[in-house]
């Protein structure tokens with residue numbers, strides 16, 4: 001089976017969040033099941049730098065949304081990529097979506113319409129020697145592709161759109177619609193029109209043959225106004241096409257037994273070795289030695305992640321003997337809040353503002369628990385890394401967090417199946433309660449290490465989920481999905 005994937009990020013080449021991890025880890029997991037994936041990605045500088053000068057174009061566009069473009073094959077990091085080289089759209093310094101000052105690129109409409117347009121062309125068979133059986137697009141940046149495929153080609157290749165986070169929808173003014181090159185009839189509620197404008201994710205949900213999202217609970221949640229963010233009606237109408245498939249992790253990249261970012265390797269039977277990583281975390285974050293738990297945060301600092309709620313309960317966390325090591329970046333106000341918290345609680349709260357992949361591994365391998373108090377969380381990856389690394393997740397009951405962590409209530413502890421602490425979302429009191437429960441249990445060394453080991457034994461790999469994607473692909477190709 002041959003699949004064309006299209007996405008705006010792919011680990012380890014370009015990453016701003018969990019999307020990249022998934023797009024990078026799913027192809028190797030699917031390869032083991034006989035599914036060959038080629039992934040179309042924009043030619044950002046970090047991607048084109050990997051291209052050999054002699055790489056011959058697979059195809060050329062004389063004018064793709066205002067400039068010349070070409071497609072080049074690239075094998076990198078075990079991935080089979082098709083790079084959309086379009087310097088006028090992607091060759092610039094800054095992030096994939098924002099300029100160096102954090103403002104959205106003004107031409108994101110064209111940048112990602114181009115990605116989708118090209119994905120549809122390739123899916124329809126435009127490249128010699130590559131006839132995909134299926135098109136799988138990720139998030140709004142690629143979501144216009146199923147619309148192009150249906151409305152501008154005769155191809156019957158089935159398509160899947162995956163929602164990694166419905167908060168990001170790719171909404172643009174109606175005035176830009178003519179630039180898409182779609183028939184005028186597409187600007188309707190049954191087409192790409194969305195609340196009077198153009199909706200990229202909406203278009204994907206409308207035209208794809210199947211919709212997936214990254215956990216069963218999130219699949220339920222996005223059918224409600226609170227989580228669906230305007231798309232709940234369409235998702236409800238297409239509920240028979242909706243599948244919740246939880247993400248896995250790249251088990252080679254995230255292996256506590258062989259992780260170059262750790263001070264000491266460890267496994268479920270050698271948990272004592274974590275002490276060296278814990279020491280390294282204390283040093284790196286300027287934390288005093290202490291007997292209470294070290295909680296960590298590895299996160300975008302945003303409202304979604306409940307970081308303002310965490311800021312509200314920091315006083316109690318510290319007063320009950322806990323310490324906090326926070327790695328994150330995002331909203332300027334939240335960055336300032338946590339920088340100030342570190343100054344207010346020296347030796348108890350340590351803050352590193354920024355993005356640091358290596359340090360995120362050290363935190364998972366050295367902190368005692370990871371706090372994820374999200375208001376909503378489609379899947380979440382950091383709790384899965386936490387499970388694998390004996391860094392006990394303390395999570396809100398939403399989306400994939402609810403699906404992957406088993407709360408240490410009396411029954412679960414007695415049965416030996418607890419893997420973390422789960423609390424009601426969007427509530428400072430509930431978060432306080434969960435931190436207090438974790439702190440108390442941390443005092444019981446045997447009970448705590450049992451929870452760590454149970455988490456480490458949980459299957460958080462791609463095995464099961466990759467099989468679900470492969471089965472879905474197969475059904476769509478056979479016309480039974």
Ligand code: ADP
Nearest residue numbers: 017018299300328354355356357360380381382
């Ligand atoms: P989201 O995609 O909503 O940001 P996920 O939990 O799905 O949340 O994925 C976040 C990914 O980004 C994880 O791999 C996490 O380790 C990583 N990450 C987030 N913030 C940082 C940071 N400041 N430094 C290093 N890695 C980070």
